[in-house]
Amino acid sequence: MHTTRAKRVEIIIEAPMESRLTNVLDRSGVTGYTVLPVLGGSGQSGRWTREGQVSSAGGMVAIVCILRTERLDAMLDAVFDVVERHIGVVSITDCDVVRAERF
Template identity: 30%
Template sequence: MNAVTLYPLKKLEIILEGAHREFATDLLDRAGVKGYTIVGNLSGKGSHGLYEGHLMFNEDDVLIMIIAAVPAELVDPLLEGFQPFFEAHSGVVFVSDIQVGRLVKFRD
């Protein structure tokens, strides 16, 4: 059996209001991120209390999470791009170490 080769990347989990989705995806696109997954209707508890994840009027009124696997060299520029945004808006970015088997999906 052949061993699977794994490559290190960083995973960004960006949680923000759906109304700001375009800002976040534009920042990721301009940084050269090759792809991401968007999960809607999040529920949870944070500094402002419990948040129920259900559609009220449209997708702008709910929390979303954008998940992206990126090379380590993109993390600092992306965090710098998100910092001013999160100083004015609610949300958070989580960064963790991951490994992937198909590096071509995430790097040029």
């Protein structure tokens, strides 16, 4: 099967920032993304779990976005304005996709 090289960007960010980030993604021209709940983890602030939060606003979400390599820099510039001051992780990995026209 024919596949095309693309970039997979995963952003883990505080739940209250989700809509701000997805708004930026919408405006930056990405063709789609997936929002996933995060159950818990550990980082600079120590361990945490979603069950230990008094509301969902205390949790984190993961946003996964796959896009063509040439769109990556513009998308990261837009995303950085939102995530710069916040707790979270932005990672980029290479991936292969079928149906490249969707990205």
